[in-house]
Amino acid sequence: MTERRPIWTKSFINISISTFFIFIVFYALLTFIPIYVLTDMEGTATQGGLAVSAFLISAIIMRFFAGLILEKYGKKKILVISVLMFTISTILYVFIGGFTALLFLRFFHGIWFGLVTTVAGAIAADIVPPERRGEGLGYYGIAMNLAIVAGPFIALTLQPFMAARSIFAVLGVIMAIGFFCALWVKVDETPIAAKEEKRKLGFNDFVEKKAVPIASVSFFASFAYASIISFISVYAASLGLIETASFFFVVYAVAMLLVRPFSGRLFDSVGPNIVIIPSLIMFAVGLFALSQTESAWMFLLSGALVGIGYGTLLPSFQTLAIQAADKHRSGYATGTFFALYDFGIAIGSISLGIIVAAFGYSNLYLILSVFVLCTVFYYMWIMKKQKTAAS
Structure with missing residues (x-):
């Protein structure tokens, strides 16, 4: 009888914690941004919805390029870069003054969300033993599901007591911890085959x-x-x-x-x-x-x-x-x-x-x-x- 290989390795724990913090920030902002637009920016409900949509649109677009990027540059490198850029994007909310700037930042932030969640999910699947993948990705999915509760709870609990910039700063600190966890994730990269001659990109590249x-x-x-x-x-x-x-x-x-x-x-x-x-x-x-x-x-x-x-x-x-x-x-x-x-x-x-x-x-x-x-x-x-x- 073959020994059951473990799921809860250091790398799996770190990628799960990092993902948890990423989704906490995502759901916190999903809840708080419309409120921020209506109150601090004195905007409309339509503008609040637009700020949410800009993030989702760029994330969806990036999903189709993520596989190509991971194959070309490697999962660990892209994980570190994308978590870092997601963290920087979160901190930048502190310095946003107008709605147009917020809209651009939401689009920019969504790009890194689309990339980081794709690479993190792919790494989690690689880390888990193939024969226990359903169980392992089930545990990994808990990080996303718990963030559905934790993100809005943090945003709505802090909102009556803190200024918007302070709430953004708290989310930035949360993501800094997530970035630190991502650094400790070990990835066994699949050897990349010898480079082919330049070819046109096809459907399979996306x-x-x-x-x-x-x-x-x-x-x-x-x-x-x-x-x-x-x-x-x-x-x-x-x-x-x-x-x-x-x-x-x-x-x-x-x-x-x-x-x-x-x-x-x-x-x-x-x-x-x-x-x-x-x-x-x-x-x-x-x-x-x-x-x-x-x-x-x-x-x-x-x-x-x-x-x-x-x-x-x-x-x-x-x-x-x-x-x-x-x-x-x-x-x-x-x-x-x-x-x-x-x-x-x-x-x-x-x-x-x-x-x-x-x-x-x-x-x-x-x-x-x-x-x-x-x-x-x-x-x-x-x-x-x-x-x-x-x-």
């Missing part, structure tokens, strides 16, 4: 085709999840549950943490279907429960169901995307996966507002619960098609 099918499933899941990010607080306020809203993501995180160790092991030992299909169904049930919510306990129960369901999907989809590609293409696979995942969030945040205006919040979550159930059948079709192609 997208990992083998990762597209499962990444498209993640697009539909993140599209539905955009309703949680964008509207959960407003929906809670409309129900008279605004005090309960702040606990939604806390319950989400706790529920996710309880199932994550088991779901990762099941993924590796039994296969992805045993994890992903129930998780999609649980996510759909959580959205349905939200549509029927009238009380605080049901609102929080919905948070737990969404946490168990959606919180398990992200690392599972990422694992499948990386496993679909050749080992030396892990950077391309990670970039392709996150590009479609982020695109789902961005499109959902914009387009779901139309459904809300036409049908209301409860009907939005009802519609999306059916949408996610349909995604189950799409996922099963994708997996069946890939299995047929492999045989």
